[in-house]
Amino acid sequence: MRLITGEAQGRDLHVECRYETGDPFAVRLDFGADEGAVWVVARDLLAAGLRGPVGEGDVRIEPSGTGEHVFIALGCRDGVALLKAPTRPLARFLRATGRLVPVGTESDRIDWDRCISDLLSA
Incomplete structure (x- = not known):
């Protein structure tokens, strides 16, 4: 991905997209130790x-506008970070997550009893 910092400026970032079947609604954007941030974004x-x-x-x-980037x-x-990501690798990643947990079946993977228990004990 590329961090857009101004007109004709920016810098490349290594961002690892991670998907875990135990948290099937979420994708983690891990910016690594250098940036020290992980953003959780809804897969849908x-x-x-x-x-x-x-x-x-x-x-x-x-x-x-060209569809080549997102x-x-x-x-x-503290502000807003604007990232530019190539569409094709992101689309491939999302298709792969769909093979692990098909869209529409995410809630079948949630341990609802544990979630309720955790909420009640908090």
Whole structure:
């Protein structure tokens, strides 16, 4: 991915996209030890962002005019980071997550009893 820092400026970032079947709704964007950040983004939001603008609040995603890239805006109280990611590798990654946990079956993977127990004990 590329961090957009201004007109004709920016820098490349190594961002690892991770998907865990135990948390089937989420994709983790791990920026590594150098950046020290991991953002958790909804898998369906990333997929929808390949087709058109989506999101509100801290995470917004939209395809570029050419469709070759996707812009991902990650906001926090310190500002917004605008990332430019190539569409094809991201789409391949999302298809691979769909082979692990098909879209629409995510809730079958959730241990609801444990979730309720954790909520009640908090």
